[in-house]
Amino acid sequence: MSDSANHMAALHDVWMSAQLVRVEQALSDWVAPAVDLAPVLSQAMRYAVLDGGKRLRPLLVLAAAEAVAAVDEKSLQAALRAACSVELIHAYSLVHDDMPCMDNDILRRGKPTVHVKFGEAQALLAGDALQALAFELLTPAPDVVDTAVQATLCRILALSAGCHGMAGGQAIDLASVGKLLAIDELHTMHRLKTGALLQASVMMGAACGAVSPEAKLALQEYGAAIGLAFQVVDDVLDVTADTATLGKTAGKDAEQDKPTFVSLMGLDASKAYADKLLQQALTALEKTGLSNMRALESLAYMVVNRVT
Amino acid sequence: MSDSANHMAALHDVWMSAQLVRVEQALSDWVAPAVDLAPVLSQAMRYAVLDGGKRLRPLLVLAAAEAVAAVDEKSLQAALRAACSVELIHAYSLVHDDMPCMDNDILRRGKPTVHVKFGEAQALLAGDALQALAFELLTPAPDVVDTAVQATLCRILALSAGCHGMAGGQAIDLASVGKLLAIDELHTMHRLKTGALLQASVMMGAACGAVSPEAKLALQEYGAAIGLAFQVVDDVLDVTADTATLGKTAGKDAEQDKPTFVSLMGLDASKAYADKLLQQALTALEKTGLSNMRALESLAYMVVNRVT
Numbered sequence: 001m002s003d004s005a006n007h008m009a010a011l012h013d014v015w016m017s018a019q020l021v022r023v024e025q026a027l028s029d030w031v032a033p034a035v036d037l038a039p040v041l042s043q044a045m046r047y048a049v050l051d052g053g054k055r056l057r058p059l060l061v062l063a064a065a066e067a068v069a070a071v072d073e074k075s076l077q078a079a080l081r082a083a084c085s086v087e088l089i090h091a092y093s094l095v096h097d098d099m100p101c102m103d104n105d106i107l108r109r110g111k112p113t114v115h116v117k118f119g120e121a122q123a124l125l126a127g128d129a130l131q132a133l134a135f136e137l138l139t140p141a142p143d144v145v146d147t148a149v150q151a152t153l154c155r156i157l158a159l160s161a162g163c164h165g166m167a168g169g170q171a172i173d174l175a176s177v178g179k180l181l182a183i184d185e186l187h188t189m190h191r192l193k194t195g196a197l198l199q200a201s202v203m204m205g206a207a208c209g210a211v212s213p214e215a216k217l218a219l220q221e222y223g224a225a226i227g228l229a230f231q232v233v234d235d236v237l238d239v240t241a242d243t244a245t246l247g248k249t250a251g252k253d254a255e256q257d258k259p260t261f262v263s264l265m266g267l268d269a270s271k272a273y274a275d276k277l278l279q280q281a282l283t284a285l286e287k288t289g290l291s292n293m294r295a296l297e298s299l300a301y302m303v304v305n306r307v308t
Numbered sequence: 309m310s311d312s313a314n315h316m317a318a319l320h321d322v323w324m325s326a327q328l329v330r331v332e333q334a335l336s337d338w339v340a341p342a343v344d345l346a347p348v349l350s351q352a353m354r355y356a357v358l359d360g361g362k363r364l365r366p367l368l369v370l371a372a373a374e375a376v377a378a379v380d381e382k383s384l385q386a387a388l389r390a391a392c393s394v395e396l397i398h399a400y401s402l403v404h405d406d407m408p409c410m411d412n413d414i415l416r417r418g419k420p421t422v423h424v425k426f427g428e429a430q431a432l433l434a435g436d437a438l439q440a441l442a443f444e445l446l447t448p449a450p451d452v453v454d455t456a457v458q459a460t461l462c463r464i465l466a467l468s469a470g471c472h473g474m475a476g477g478q479a480i481d482l483a484s485v486g487k488l489l490a491i492d493e494l495h496t497m498h499r500l501k502t503g504a505l506l507q508a509s510v511m512m513g514a515a516c517g518a519v520s521p522e523a524k525l526a527l528q529e530y531g532a533a534i535g536l537a538f539q540v541v542d543d544v545l546d547v548t549a550d551t552a553t554l555g556k557t558a559g560k561d562a563e564q565d566k567p568t569f570v571s572l573m574g575l576d577a578s579k580a581y582a583d584k585l586l587q588q589a590l591t592a593l594e595k596t597g598l599s600n601m602r603a604l605e606s607l608a609y610m611v612v613n614r615v616t
Contacts, residue, residue, distance in 0.1 A: 032471050037496060041471055041479035096436060100407075101428035121482050122411035124432070125475050128404060128439065133472030135443050139463035142456065151455040154462050155447035162440030163340050163349055167433050171349035174429050188345060 012298035016059065023049075023058045026084050030137055032129070044118040044126035045133070049091045056202040056230075056303065057090055058083035063295035064205025064219065067288070075208045078145040082153050082204040083219035085134040086197060089161050092130035093197075095123050097170070105252070131161070152207045160200030169193025173258070181259040187228070194234075195227030202226075202296075214289065221284035222296065226303045229277035233304055235260035236270050241307065278304040312419070320606035324367065331366045332358075334392050338445055340437070352426040352434035353441070357399045360417035363396055364538075364611065365509040366391035371603035372513025372527065383516045386453040390461050390512040393442040394505060397469050400438035403431050405478070406613035413560070431521055439469070460515045468508030472485050477501025481566070485556075489567040495536070502542070503535030510534075510604075522597065528593035530604065534611045543568035549615065586612040 031049045032042040065079035098105040098113040100121060106116050115123035138145075138153045152168040159165055169192030176189060202223035206216060238253045239262050253260045261270045285293050339357045340350040373387035385457030404419040406413040407428060414424050423431035446453075446461045467473055484497060510531035514524060546561045547570050561568045569578045589608040593601050 018376065037500065038471060038476045038483070040483060041476060047567035093436075096432055099432065100557070101407075102430060109612055122479065124404055124409060125479050125482070128401075128469075129471040129475035131436065131439050132466050132473075132475065134466075135462055136466035139459050139466060142459065147456040147459040148450065150462070151447050151450065151458040154443055154458070158440050158442075158444035158447060161436075162444055163353060163437040165440075167437035167440065168346040168349060171346035171430065171433050174433070175346070175348060192345065244444060270418060 008034060009298075011294065012019055015169075015295055016298070019059055019062050020055055022080060023055050023062075023083055023087070026080050027087065031088070031133065038121055040118060041125055041129060044114055044122045045130055046115050047117060048095045048130065049088065052111065053087070053091070054306070054308075055087060055301060056299070057086040057197060059299055060198065060201035060223075060226075063299055064202045066205075066208050067219075067290045067293050068209030068211045068215070068298055069292065070205070070209030070252040074145055074149075077140075078149050079205060079208040080148070080151065081137045081255065082139070082208060083201075084158075085137045085153070085157055086204065087132045088137070089157065089166070089197060090132040092127040092134075093161075093170070093246060095127040095130070099123060102170075103176075103252070103256075113182055134161075139286040153204050156200050156207065158205075158206050160196040165196035165200070167190055169196065176259055178257045179259065181264070183264050186259055186261065186264060190228060190231040191224070194231050195224060198227035198230055199223030214287075218284050218287040218289075221287070222281050222300070225277045225281035225284060225302050229274050229281065229300075230303050232261045232270055232274045232277065233306060235262045236267065236274065237268060237306075237308070238262070243254045274304050316472065317606075319602065323603055324606070327367055327370045328363055330388060331363050331370075331391055331395070334388055338392060339396070339441065348426060348430055349433055349437060352422055352430045353438055355419075356403045356422050356438065356482055357396065360419065361395070362614070362616075363395060363398070364607070365394040367607055368506065368509035368531075368534075368601075369394060369513040371607055372510045373400045373516040374513075375527075375598045375601050376514050376517030376519045376523070376602055377600065378513070378517030382453055382457075383537065385448075386457050386461065387513055387516040388593075389445045389448070389453065390465075390516060391509075393445045393461070393465055394509045395467065396438045396442040396445070397474070397505060400435040400442075401469075401474055401478070403435040403438070407431060410478075410482075410561070411564075414544030428455060429575060442469075457515060461512050464508050464512050464515065468504040473500055473504035473508070474502075477504065484567055486565045487567065489572070491572050494567055494569065494572060498536060498539040499532070502539050503532060506535035506538055520597070522595075526592045526595040526597075530589050530608070533589035533592060534608050537582050537589065538611050540569045540578055540582045540585065541614060543570045544575065544582065545614075546570070546615070547575060554612070582612050 027049055032045040061083040062079055070076065070079055094108060095114045097103050098108055099115050106113055114126060134157060135154055138157065139150050161167065169189050172189040173193055199220065202219050206219050235253065238260065261273065265273065278300055282297065285296055335357055340353040369391040370387055378384065378387055402416060403422045405411050406416055407423050414421055422434060442465060443462055447458050448467065469475065477497050480497040481501055507528065510527050514527050543561065546568065569581065573581065586608055590605065593604055
């Protein structure tokens, strides 16, 4: 690495550590801290969300908010709430995804999955309650976050989580097991299944500040590119990493006969494709014309170069 | 019935029929009409929502909106969206509730339940997607519904659906099977499990127009009373009605050894309690000082006198 690259990486580490502290604290404060009436549900919700995860989606929200200079108190609060809300949607989707009727996985982030620990019924409810909580976080009193921002954030999140986003992608995924998908069908599935929420994270961050239509469009391109890159890398890691490193069961895709980028393109071409998507993301950032894009840039590298 | 009571009942029938047509049409337009990418998910979502249900919650929203004179175009649109959104939350909760890991029921509204018809995985996803869609409906473009109203509606709905509302009540319900609950514990469970969403329906309707703090408080009392009355009547019907009339499996509660108002208070006392709650609801309406409460009044009678 050059000196300036080293300097940038160090700056990013400082930024990221600071943001992660904020996010972990906020999640711990906001996720069912004391539901005395239903203690098991509260425990299951906290177990699903706390002490785990790379928090990539919250970091994307906060990085995008920084890029559009969302720095006044209300904007900062909006961005933190948005960051936590996307993580709650992500967490609930993992809880439901791991259940026996879906992927039937017993290990997540190196721990027993929620239904293994708390039973299927509580896992189902915990997922449901986490989705509701995501929207609750986005809609505090009007003096905390402007209602226009609240409405925009709810809309972006709802669209990315529902049948035209994450849930739709998961339904395609279900239908595709054991089938030979064309590469464009695989793209569509992942654009919805993982890409939609990653892109939404970027756009929710951007919605916390002022952004021109051109910059918005470029940020959408950035979000789409890293959303897809994330999945390509996921498929690569499913083949190249081991279960201990991943914290979840490796080799699952091949075992379940799921189509992946690796199974369709091969390993080397998949790696090259991830790099190409990284370049697309960086090019899109340049097009935004925004001044403070260091965090978004670093996160793009992080998505592609991650080892877990 | 007296002539004036007859006249009122007839007026209510006309009002209700008109509202039901609006709600059914809106649900049909808005619930996943063409998710070409995930056709089974779309079908499962529509199956869960359309062609069934009394639409009590949407009617409560629209009746409350009428009571607070929400009559301009944006307010009408807000109320219709709110009406559909509470029904989507209700519908998703039934889909998940019927699943094998929860109540394991195969019959709902006289038809096979969603997981019987589409499989457990699609049922899980359909429920998840319906919850997201509820919030999507509440957050259209700002020129359709004022963003301040959007934010309020999302907040009320999220709170009533999550761990401090419906999902919390379901978790208590799960934990109570086979246990001897005290009557106040049973109250708490139902206040959350069914009461929260019914009360939210009233408050969301009220949020579509202008309402004084006093009227708001009285409407909350009304919502709490009919919310509880609904569950008391449910418990009575579970004992007195048959499966064909109910469209769902009768006698389930006793079979599953669930505590109910009937098991704790007896049948006659439960019926008397429902009537007392009806009177509380009507008294609360008088306290609102609002002028157009006919629909809310009729719905209170409907909740208590229903036979299915």
